[in-house]
Amino acid sequence: MRDVAERAGVALVTVSRVVNGIGTVREETAERVNAAISEIGYQRNEIARSLRPGQNSMTIGLLLGDLTNPFYASLAKAAVEVAAHAGYAVLLSTADEDPKVERRAVGELIGRRVAGLIIVPDQGDHAFLQEVNGHDQVPIVFVDRPATGAEADVVLVDNEGGGRMATQHLIDHGHRRIAILVAPSYYTTGRRLRGYRKALRQSGIEVDEALVVTLRRGTTEEATAATHALLTSPHPPTAIFSTTGFLTEGVLRASQQLQARIAVVGFDDFKLADMLPTPVTVVTSDIEELGRRAAHLLIDRINGEDSPFHRTVLPSRLIARGTGETAAR
């Protein structure tokens, strides 16, 4: 702690306050302390230090996004079940697309001597893992996306194939002006966009870049606003492919508000999709299987499996329910 105080240029009591979450510390100061902590690799967990080298803590770390996103909830559920079955406890941490938070969370988990890590990486550079994990060499499995700047096992869904499938389905129902909503610079939605472009190209349809809408944030609200703009434009699309569950909700809200007759295919299935006024057509994968595969792979690695890194891609499939079968006028 003394090192941290020195590096951050604060009193020892301030470090203690930040670390233990007691009392009040100015946000700026707290950030400086936290930065110092991660820089010098100070790890709070004293227990961890007492672990003998080579001993397995029988704990794995799971780092993912907002649990109220059903995608992450399904992933966590499956990973926890597999881990528990193999005798592992799960330390759960959430980062939600903030590289600084992710970096700190990874450091914390490794500091608590997890035997392995399952990470849904954000789009930032992951070269820092070398630094944080250089000493312990804790096995890592990336799930849903690979991480730039880091090599490890990866479990993905077929994003590009799913994107092509969704777009092809709309083309098959006579659509030519198909818009796509893309969450900002995520690996997954980028691949889904690639599938969209391929499907259009293969059908000889030129991509109208005005219909490729990249949002500033991947929220339902942004998607609602973007759909409003698209549908009230002089030359609106007849169909929309929304590349995440949150975006699909926004598209549906906007088209319900405008009472627009528009075809919609979403990526990722969601609860009650079949109960809406027009049941919703989606492309989806088995998300619990994604979590199970990641956990099994990780436990194999912990147990010494040393084959080259795997890249597992789960298939996507289309569920036609109604919104995707609205014919173009």
Place this chain on the structure above:
Amino acid sequence: MRDVAERAGVALVTVSRVVNGIGTVREETAERVNAAISEIGYQRNEIARSLRPGQNSMTIGLLLGDLTNPFYASLAKAAVEVAAHAGYAVLLSTADEDPKVERRAVGELIGRRVAGLIIVPDQGDHAFLQEVNGHDQVPIVFVDRPATGAEADVVLVDNEGGGRMATQHLIDHGHRRIAILVAPSYYTTGRRLRGYRKALRQSGIEVDEALVVTLRRGTTEEATAATHALLTSPHPPTAIFSTTGFLTEGVLRASQQLQARIAVVGFDDFKLADMLPTPVTVVTSDIEELGRRAAHLLIDRINGEDSPFHRTVLPSRLIARGTGETAAR
């Protein structure tokens, strides 16, 4: 491990297989091993043994139900956020209403020397906590329900008040034959049923026990079947109060299938409730606040707060959206 093998009457290698989840072991044998483990309090986590008495592991255990239930996801999200802010990591465990699983999970978490525990207890007797937790006296906060046979802080929502509110709303819209679907013997739904009875009594309506439907399991499928039976009975209700989110989905599915004109009020809000053909009226509470309160209380206890046990009850409120305002014919 040797003690476990002896007690379970199996070979040492069999215990190792069960503990590490490697190889195959007959289910019956595995159960015997697991029983022996929890009986003699063998704890796998060797790290834990090295913790000095009085030292804070800066880890809390969170034991709840199926994460794909948005109620638990919201709870977990909020608890993890509060814990992380205070410097605590969270060990996540799921039990899903199985007393044996819950008991084992609690033992595991305590064995890993968590500094405190947040538990959504099942309806079984919790006297076992005395035994499991007798030595360590780890602070516990129960959330969503109190636990029979154990004293600790509890954070609840106003179940009885919410049940009365839901029923009164239906009475106010002219309903006299109001059915209630109740999940089996859970504390929460029992209180909601009590609120239902009170509201009817206060309005001078006699409770028709044929309209009080206790399901064998709290699933959407059971609720769908029960609603079918109610709506096709000779003297059907004109309104249904469904006491959990899963049950509400079942009621809505059945009434959509039968195209029944029936009023519905659900307990617990859910995503897209406002987007359904008739938007759904619900009674709800702030579930993330439930998780936050529980985590704050627990951290206070870990930090030495020794006032008498608290019982926090969060208010319920009704959101009128459509299904609850269908008038009785």
